[in-house]
Amino acid sequence: MTAIVGGLQGVWVDLLNPLNEDFSISHKKLATHVKTLGAKGVAGIVMFGHGGEGQAFSATERLEAVKQMMAHGVSGKDILLHVGFSSWMDSVQLIRAVQPLGLLGCIITPPLAEGSITDLGLAEYFIQIAKNTQGTGVRLHLSSLVKGGRTDLKPNVITDILRQAPGMFHGLIDQSHNASHTNDWIRSFVAMLPVFSTQDLNAHAMANLGIHASISSYANLVPELMVKLVQSSAAQKVSVSGNKIGNEDERLEQFARLFASLPVVPSLKFLMALQYRDTDWMRVRPPRSELSRESHEQIAKEFKKFNQTGAAH
Secondary structure, three states: OEEEEEOOOOEEEEEOOEEEEOOEOOOOHHHHHHHHHHHOOOEEEEEEOOOOOOOHHHHHHHHHHHHHHOOOOOHHHHEEEEEOOOOOHHHHHHHHHHHOOOEEEEOOOOOOOOOOOOHHHHHHHHHHHHHHHHOOOEEEEEOOOOOOOOOOHHHHHHHHHHHHOOOOOOEEEEOOOOOOOOOOHHHOOOOOOOOEEHHHHHHHHHHHOOOOOOEEHHOOHHHHHHHHHHHOOOHOOOOEEEEEEOOHHHHHHHHHOOOOOOHHHHHHHHHHHHHHHHHHHOOOOOOOOOHHHHHHHHHHHHHHHHHHHHHOO
């Protein structure tokens, strides 16, 4: 795995977590998975993001998981860690705790807070984190929420954060899965800091814009396919009605259709369980729940077809 100083390059996996019967992380199995991904061209890992069910894990558990990965041979420079909590002081404490480990950086999302949240208060949340971690050398990344909402980052809030905490943030991550939203952020902020997307189906479009980096949950299962898409360029594709398409795009859309009507994280974890033949990968942390037995049967059938099609290619 290789990180590019000053930004991200290549595929960074939004890492899924195998869970023991008591819902603790199976660190050894996770480390083996990470090494497998590295051998298939993945550049780095993102821990405790949406795919990693981050909101369900405490600061202590996140710190321990990072230490376990590094004990199993994963370099800190190949790790980005989600550290967002409702309390900005909890975020600060975790950032300070990982500082000696030399991680590539930390990702902060807006707090899942209730009540009256103002743009001013939201900006201050990030500014306080930046000010209270200044001097640690930890590279901070701003991130939107997956499902958006009134507490999500808005352009005016981002502008205010960057103005009041200059040089403290090194990347802007859009988790919205809305291509138009990502393009708006690129137009508005790419001159100030790199913009990345977690929308797997947008990876090729981002590559055509010269952004050959992606944070991908799908890469847990199809790493080589995601690497091809992220490294691709417009010149490698065929133009049809103004759209750039190719076999990799079609293959990725086929993969996405496997669980189009199902919750993404439990679906991906079930597919991981099938791939590794290990039920530890299927478990999700409450309040999430696993897929129903009926869904298991349907997705297993379609996944078998998907793999057979890939073998034929």
